[in-house]
Amino acid sequence: MSEALLISQIALWVLLLIMAGLQLALLRQIGVIHERIAPMGALTLDKGPKEGESSPLFDLLDIRKHRVQIGGANANGKSSLIFFLSPTCPVCKKMLPILKSSAHTEANWLEIYLASDGEAAEHERFVHAQSLGEFPYLLSQELGVTYRVGKLPYAVLIDETGVIRAKGLINTREHLESLIQAKEMGVASIQEYLHKHTGSDPT
16 A cells, blocks of 8 residues: 555656656746747737828817817827727726826927827816826717717827827727827828838737
């Protein structure tokens, strides 16, 4: 009986060592794959007004009744980032501190607008709870429909002349920075840049 127990213990240890070796090999392969994957920018959906086209013009009032113009030449000579969000979107809330940081670091050339739709009272509570008073907050179903916003959070970057320079889903700081980099490099998206310069398609 003791001999059978010893054999079973040895077999279990051998099996454990094999499993540990397989896990190490799997982790190594995951690391290799991660290194080979090209950096992904904001995911661009091929809907609505396209990059390189003039943005539609909107003359709107934000929730504080301040007039806001979207599209056309910017009176301050700055680019505009329209960030579409919802009070019930957890990823949108995660992005808010990043937007606040960008609003300060990029203030010399960029203005950020928050956009959504629905009942004004709900959004006013959201603005107060999240301390978003520094941003113009637009409630316009037409704005989201025109840009074909189907998923949140989503952003559209319009340059100082009113031309759409970049757009896409924004889930991380890297996605937001990719829109800015795309404008600086004169491409519609980081995906387009990688495709032109490496011949690869990260999507």
